[in-house]
Amino acid sequence: MTGPVDIHAYLAEFEDIPGTRVYTAARARKGYHLNQFAMSLMKTENRERWKAGERAYLDQWPLTEDQKAAVLARDYNRMLDLGGNIYFLSKIFSTDGIPFAEACSTMTDMTFPEYRQMMLDGGRSPEGNRSIKGGY
């Protein structure tokens, strides 16, 4: 990538990757408050307030109802769709005491033991997982 890039073509290619939400500016904008809410859980006193009442804590943030429902359901794929970024969302599952790999497994069609075994066996193959349109 040297020299000027066609931004439309650059961004369009990101939508061609199977099972992946690239954290683009559009997603960052949509998910700004969702990510800032998640970031707030870095502080002990906020974690305590969050654990004491999740819904009440969420209501203090300008999130959409969709975003709040996804957080309460711990639906990480939905949170990604609504502009969440995994490094910010990790504050939620860390507060829940769930390891990163287990949280990742909830976004796949596998159980955590199945996912862990896949990683021990060498991880998910890129074969067939690179391009939706190209199917390679």
Next chain:
Amino acid sequence: MARITAGVGSSHVPLLGVAVDQGKTGDDYFGPIFVGYEWTKKWEAEQKPDVIVLVYNDHASAFDANIIPTFAIGCGERYKPADEGWGPRPVPDVEGAPDLAWHIAQSLILDEFDMTIINEMDVDHGLTVPLSMMFGTPDAWPARVIPLAVNVVTYPVPSGNRCWALGEAIARAVESFPEDLNVQIWGTGGMSHQLQGPRAGLLNREWDNRFMDLLEQDNDAVRHIPHIEYLRETGSEGIEMVMWLIMRGALGSRVKTLHRHYHIPCSNTAIGHLVLEPA
């Protein structure tokens, strides 16, 4: 004069920090990872670098979604390990190298790299895990550190080409610093991994090793790999590998490989490690 004597590439998976902090580095799971760093620990003890320019990314620790610097350089006196949600790592504070850091910052801006300057911040696993991998568990880190944080989270992240050029500019800046200092540059992150979505868990041993092959070669073809290739081939978080290009760009056109290590898996991630010196 200050000089860059070597470059180190390494993954910075947070679980490696947990393994160090809980004394599990020799067990069946972590042993095969840590054994590949034994050579480097001995070598670092002999090399005794004065300063490490440590290229890494912050993982929603020091920076939130509000301010997103593409390239940020730490010019502070010292940095504390960040509380990433389960308390800070029990590792020493990181001592900065403000004189050299400010010199590099000024030189880079004059060289048309518009850096963000950070005076105070906490540093997360992206920075402290590589220190643990290379130096073990000392009471104080044996080298001062200049944190160089790169945005590899919010797109567009910097191109590989720009990262390589930044490395070249860092080398020029270091060489114009009058104090006699042994400086290393470390590029961290990667290798293949995807932490999100139904494709989570993607690893690509073949691509990762080809990438390390390219870093060892006497040409700069690797700087032209586009973002989409990292994304398709190495997972959404594999893009961290552009940070290795800052390290490689700082070493000049020809390099000698001193050590290389690769292991799958560590949690969700492929571990890669490379030690190079200018040839």
